[in-house]
Amino acid sequence: MAQLNDWPWCHWAAQRPQATALIVEHQPISWQALQQQVERLAADFQHQGVLPGSGVVLCGKNSYPLLLAYLALLQCGARLLPLNPALPTAMLTALLPELDIVFAVGPDELPDLPSHIIRLAPPTGAEYPLQRLPWCEQRLATLTLTSGSSGLPKAAAHSYAGHLASAEGVLRLMDFQPQDRWLLSLPLFHVSGQGIVWRWLAVGAQLVVREMQPLATALAGCTHASLVPTQLWRLLSEPLIEHALKEVLLGGAMIPVSLSQQAEAMGIRCWCGYGLTELASTVCAKRADELPGVGLPLYGREIRLVEQEIWIRSQSLALGYWQRGALLPMVDEQGWFHTRDRGVMEQGELRIVGRLDNLFFSGGEGVQPEDVERVLAAHPQILQVFIVPVDDSEFGQRPVAVIDSEGDLTLDALLAWADNRLANFQRPVALFALPDEMKTGGIKISRRQVWEWLAKH
Ligand code: 4YB
Structure with missing residues (x-):
């Protein structure tokens, strides 16, 4: 791993300007070209008022413009919050004021955000001089939202040093x-x-x-x-x-x-x-x-x-x-x-x-949903499975399975297949198909969302 004494894209642009940094769809982009594009965008953001330490939301699905904005905002020294565009408005309304967000930017249409947040305009083509900020590993770089099981997500604040330490281990x-x-x-x-x-x-x-x-x-x-x-x-x-x-x-x-x-x-x-x-x-x-x-x-x-x-x-x-x-x-x-x-x-x-936090009790026995999920996930038709507790007057709670599967699968067939692999208290008492609307958005389906959906049925 290289010792970095400059913004990484500037470091590589100096070391190997013509080497390919990126491939966008099928188009290669060199480190030199990347550095130029990042710096031009950073200067544009600065011109619109982004200062070192400004809280900026970056919202959108992965794309080259999104990546460029990520790098450019870092070079402005912004406190950058990459945001899942699928988060519900109610959550953003509650969360963003807590996180001192001043600006928002994204290549696609932005979601509804609290009205005090200023939307950065897309670059106009005008060129502005860049105020160069020194690379400093210890600087706070990003806020990343946790996918907490209850309440609002928390914003984990990483420095460049933290991100690079993560990279080094891998x-x-x-x-x-x-x-x-x-x-x-x-x-x-x-x-x-x-x-x-x-x-x-x-x-x-x-x-x-x-x-x-x-x-x-x-x-x-x-x-x-x-x-x-x-x-x-x-x-x-x-x-x-x-x-x-x-x-x-x-x-x-x-x-x-x-x-x-x-x-x-x-x-x-x-x-x-x-x-x-x-x-x-x-x-x-x-x-x-x-x-x-x-x-x-x-x-x-x-x-x-x-x-x-x-x-x-x-x-x-x-x-x-x-x-x-x-x-x-x-x-x-x-x-x-x-x-x-x-x-x-x-x-x-x-x-x-x-x-x-997922552990629940059924008739006095502890059910760790993931234990049951591990067994059921081995079924050849199952792509993904969640075990969720539902209230039960006799047992306190009982496990219910929500599955994403290929082809039809009944509870009886699943239980017969899992016959001696599950204890009685682990056996799901009902089976539901995971609704399609939950398969989009983030990288993981939230267990809480599955539970809330189930509670409505
Ligand atoms: C697990 C788990 C596991 C996490 N078994 N539960 O770069 C990577 O490391 C990477 C590569 C491919 C896919 C994902 C990654 C991640 O970073 C994953 C990081 C992540 O999931 N972070 S999270 O905050 O959203 O969730 C963390 C939780 O996820 C953990 O606390 C665990 O509960 C669970 N988890 N890896 C079982 N191998």
Whole structure:
């Protein structure tokens, strides 16, 4: 990994001006051209009033203009909040005033935002002089929203140093060289997408920004991708004829062994990762094998299990949660971040059991939904499954399954298939199909949303 003493795009433009930095659809863009475009846009934002420390929302789906705006706002020294355009207005109205947001920008139509937020205009073509801000690793760079299970999301504030520490840990494990191409396969408003960007910037490799549907087409010529398990399932369910894919980083949710093994059998090296927003993406990872865990902590990270709760200490940890002009601490006195994830060390590696907050009781027995989901996810027709508690006068709560599946699947058929793999109290008492409207938006379906939808039925 290079030692950076300048904005990464300026560093690579000085080192290798003509080398390809990006591929947009099929068009290569050099580091020199990228630097020029970023700086021109940064000067335009400055002209519209963006100052170092200004809170700016960047809203939109992945695209080259979105990426350019991400880099340009960083170069302005803005406190940048990449935002999922699908978030509900009510949430934005409650959240954005807490986060001291002054400006909003996005290549597409912006959602309804509180009226005091100033929309930055698209560049007019006029050129303005750039006020050069020195690169400083410790500067607060981004706010990334957590996908908390209850209440409003929190905004994890990362410095460049945090993003680069995250990149370094992954790059000491995976082989990612300057001539390699990593597809921007996850949204920039999520740490998994930003993780891709910072690994690209750290190595001076190539980033591929493309229309993502279908994924098999988007992957043309790409050597690397980060995927959540459902993306890889869908990819493998269709013929993937010629591909250049060498390595895939998986994460975000439980990774079935059968999934990574299927991909490995096609010659794709799979890395099973465990990451969190607060940690700027990956914390633990390993090359996929026959075990269901996520390996050991990457370089620069430490983990501890305290009553099965995973605690993490890391260079990549956010500086705090941003709220009303302050950074709220997220660690205990010894610097440990308590994740609320339940884990165990098994056969020399960390295995993620589930979220502590998801545990519920049915007839006095503890049901960890993820345990049941792991069993059911192995059913050949199931792409994704959620186990959600529903109130029950006799048992307190009972498990209900909500599934995304290929073809019809009845509860009886599923239970017969899972016969001796589930305890009685783990067996779902009803089965629902996951509604299509939940399959869009973020990278993960929120369990809470599934629960709310179910409560209405
Ligand atoms: C897991 C889990 C796992 C997370 N098993 N539960 O660059 C990467 O590391 C990457 C690559 C591909 C796809 C995703 C990623 C990520 O960054 C994922 C980071 C993430 O999901 N952050 S999050 O804040 O949205 O959610 C964190 C939670 O997700 C954790 O607290 C866990 O509960 C869960 N999770 N990896 C089981 N391998």
